[in-house]
Amino acid sequence: MSEAVSPSDSTMLPRMSFRLRLLDVARELLPFAAGIAVWQVLSSLNIWPPVLFPSPVSVFWAFVADVKSGALPKAMSVSLVSLAYGFLIGAAVALPLGYLMGLNRASRNFFDPLVNLLQAIPGLAWIPFAILWFGLGQGAVVFIIVMSVFFPVLHNLLTGIRLVQPVLVEASQTLGASRWAIIVHVIFPSTLPNLMTGIRLGIAFGFRSLVGGEMIASTDGIGYQIFNAQQYFQSARIVVGMLAIGIVWLLLDRLVLRPIEVHTTMRWGLMREGIENT
Amino acid sequence: MTDNADILSARGVSKSHLDHRSGHPVEALRDVSVNVGHHEFVSVIGPSGCGKSTFLRIVAGLDRPSAGEVVVAGKRVSRPGADRGMVFQEYALLPWKTTQKNIEFGPLLKGTPKAERAEIARRFIALVGLTGAEHKYPHQLSGGMRQRAAVARALANNPAILLMDEPFAAVDAMTRQRLQEELAAISAAEGTTVLFVTHAIEEAVLLSDRVVVLSGKPGRVVADLAIDLDRPRRWQDVRQEPKFADYCAELTRHLAGTKP
Numbered sequence: 001m002s003e004a005v006s007p008s009d010s011t012m013l014p015r016m017s018f019r020l021r022l023l024d025v026a027r028e029l030l031p032f033a034a035g036i037a038v039w040q041v042l043s044s045l046n047i048w049p050p051v052l053f054p055s056p057v058s059v060f061w062a063f064v065a066d067v068k069s070g071a072l073p074k075a076m077s078v079s080l081v082s083l084a085y086g087f088l089i090g091a092a093v094a095l096p097l098g099y100l101m102g103l104n105r106a107s108r109n110f111f112d113p114l115v116n117l118l119q120a121i122p123g124l125a126w127i128p129f130a131i132l133w134f135g136l137g138q139g140a141v142v143f144i145i146v147m148s149v150f151f152p153v154l155h156n157l158l159t160g161i162r163l164v165q166p167v168l169v170e171a172s173q174t175l176g177a178s179r180w181a182i183i184v185h186v187i188f189p190s191t192l193p194n195l196m197t198g199i200r201l202g203i204a205f206g207f208r209s210l211v212g213g214e215m216i217a218s219t220d221g222i223g224y225q226i227f228n229a230q231q232y233f234q235s236a237r238i239v240v241g242m243l244a245i246g247i248v249w250l251l252l253d254r255l256v257l258r259p260i261e262v263h264t265t266m267r268w269g270l271m272r273e274g275i276e277n278t
Numbered sequence: 279m280t281d282n283a284d285i286l287s288a289r290g291v292s293k294s295h296l297d298h299r300s301g302h303p304v305e306a307l308r309d310v311s312v313n314v315g316h317h318e319f320v321s322v323i324g325p326s327g328c329g330k331s332t333f334l335r336i337v338a339g340l341d342r343p344s345a346g347e348v349v350v351a352g353k354r355v356s357r358p359g360a361d362r363g364m365v366f367q368e369y370a371l372l373p374w375k376t377t378q379k380n381i382e383f384g385p386l387l388k389g390t391p392k393a394e395r396a397e398i399a400r401r402f403i404a405l406v407g408l409t410g411a412e413h414k415y416p417h418q419l420s421g422g423m424r425q426r427a428a429v430a431r432a433l434a435n436n437p438a439i440l441l442m443d444e445p446f447a448a449v450d451a452m453t454r455q456r457l458q459e460e461l462a463a464i465s466a467a468e469g470t471t472v473l474f475v476t477h478a479i480e481e482a483v484l485l486s487d488r489v490v491v492l493s494g495k496p497g498r499v500v501a502d503l504a505i506d507l508d509r510p511r512r513w514q515d516v517r518q519e520p521k522f523a524d525y526c527a528e529l530t531r532h533l534a535g536t537k538p
Contacts (some may be wrong), residue, residue, distance in 0.1 A: 170340050171370035175384040175435055176360030185383070189374040268373045269417025 054236040059243070062236035071225065076244055079214065079221040082138055083206050086145025090202065093146075094153040101154075102161030102191075103183070115154060123148030123209035131217050140217040141210060148209035149202040156198030160191030193265045200257060207245060285439050285471045286314040286337065290346035292496075293332055305496035306332050309346070312490055312499065314439065317469040321482035324492030325533065330475045333497065334443050337473060338364050351438040360384060363437030365445045369424040371416040377403065377427050378412040384435030402430040405464060422453035429461070439471045446481070455513055458484055462511050479533070483525045484511055491532040501532040 036056050043055035050058060066072035101108040101115075126147045130140035168186050177185065214223030222241050229237035265271040293307040306329040314320045324330045335341040337348050339358040348355040350362055363384075371380050381402055382395040390398070403409055406426040416424055425445055432440055446454045462485050465472050476482050482489045483505055491501040505525055507516065516522045 165370075167366055167368055167370045168372060170338075170358070171364065171366060172372075172383070173340070173358035174338055174360070174362060174364040174441075175431070176387045178387075181387055185375075186372065189372070192374075264374070268415055270373055 058236040059239045063240045075222045075225045082141045085142045090146040090149030098157035119151040124212045141213040144209045144213040145206045148205040152201035153198040156194045160194030164190040284313045287349045288312045291343045292345040308496040319472045320488045321474040321486040322490045325494040328492045328494040329497030361438040363432035364441040367444045381431045402434040406430040421449045442474045
């Protein structure tokens with residue numbers, strides 16, 4: 001028993017010393033520090049007036065003021081609730097429909113043309129009907145997010161089902177697997193990498209529609225705050241809103257999506273960080 | 279020719295399919311009859327495209343014959359089932375299950391209790407020499423180790439017959455020889471009934487009690503040769519045997535007479 005084993009044992013994360021961890025944090029922060037430095041240099045050159053190009057410092061103080069007044073946390077929590085509802089409803093429809101279409105030719109033939117037609121329509125194009133049906137407010141925003149989340153999740157799930165290796169299904173059949181067992185033990189885990197892509201894109205598309213939807217169809221939330229700040233020429237507050245969205249996304253990615261991938265698709269060798277080591 | 283004591287009895291199996299481009303029917307197998315008795319190790323050899331893999335897939339229930347029938351352990355084959363375990367060339371381990379969970383998969387599907395499953399897995403992991411790799415995922419194993427795991431998975435399900443489709447074609451030559459010797463030893467010790475498909479003559483002779491030769495396009499049985507060599511069979515011993523060379527030469531003659 002002396003056969004070569006692949007050296008990467010990705011199920012075991014290396015235990016790192018405090019100094020190495022510090023270096024790791026520094027490496028992660030470096031791109032952001034560089035971005036802020038470029039931004040600061042550009043704004044100190046005074047090429048544009050602050051209302052067109054607010055400085056990092058003014059944005060920082062606007063951020064502090066918005067957190068102190070409670071405006072930012074409130075707006076963000078309203079937006080995140082809309083996003084959560086929109087994402088959950090959109091995914092709750094897309095997942096069963098996706099597996100049905102992927103596993104059943106008749107339903108695929110029936111739904112595919114409809115899905116294809118509808119997926120080209122941007123979520124924001126539903127704003128007029130969203131307002132007519134739900135009135136100005138969170139209901140309309142949630143509806144727009146649902147329409148934006150649904151298609152990327154469905155489309156990527158269908159791709160994932162098409163990529164399932166037939167030999168894995170056949171091997172399971174020769175072990176006595178029923179259709180249901182194949183769905184649970186083979187199809188579902190097989191589709192996870194693409195499903196995660198769909199979820200990422202779904203949330204990203206959801207954010208876009210959230211901000212657009214709130215600007216037009218709501219009077220609350222982070223999108224509305226950005227829009228509102230522009231009305232009062234509070235340029236620094238616009239940037240606060242924009243950055244807040246980016247930061248919330250980063251946290252969502254780091255604290256929820258990445259850990260799921262590390263413990264599933266990466267652990268199983270279905271996905272890697274990159275291909276520089278091959 | 280057919281015997282009730284046979285585990286596998288394939289009678290008059292033919293298979294045609296439509297060629298995608300020409301639209302004409304292509305005959306892959308014509309009137310193939312093969313029997314495999316209890317504890318017998320039978321290889322099917324033939325040139326590429328002779329339909330030997332198609333024949334194995336028909337026995338597994340993964341393909342349907344155009345004519346003829348396959349009976350395994352007294353039951354007519356109509357779909358895949360746990361009584362016909364299969365080992366694929368490309369391993370076909372589930373990437374999201376560890377070695378142990380892959381091997382437990384068949385018993386799990388049968389509803390075997392957890393403790394009993396673990397016991398079965400332990401036994402077959404030891405049998406194929408994978409102790410220590412229980413909790414590794416397939417991507418962390420070498421090709422040879424993956425195929426050991428696939429063999430263990432098939433055996434752990436206690437099938438009436440083990441079907442093997444060129445299982446060692448994808449591993450390196452050194453590993454292949456070791457896996458062949460181990461399979462010969464395991465199948466003899468466990469009394470496994472095996473139907474083995476390969477294009478490698480020496481491999482077939484080393485492993486088998488009988489070798490069936492298929493001609494090419496369409497596949498038809500042109501020879502059925504009993505291999506009378508002592509066991510255990512190891513490459514270093516078998517190569518010294520004049521009978522081994524004779525068997526290989528005879529099979530080569532049969533294959534040469536077949537169209538590629």
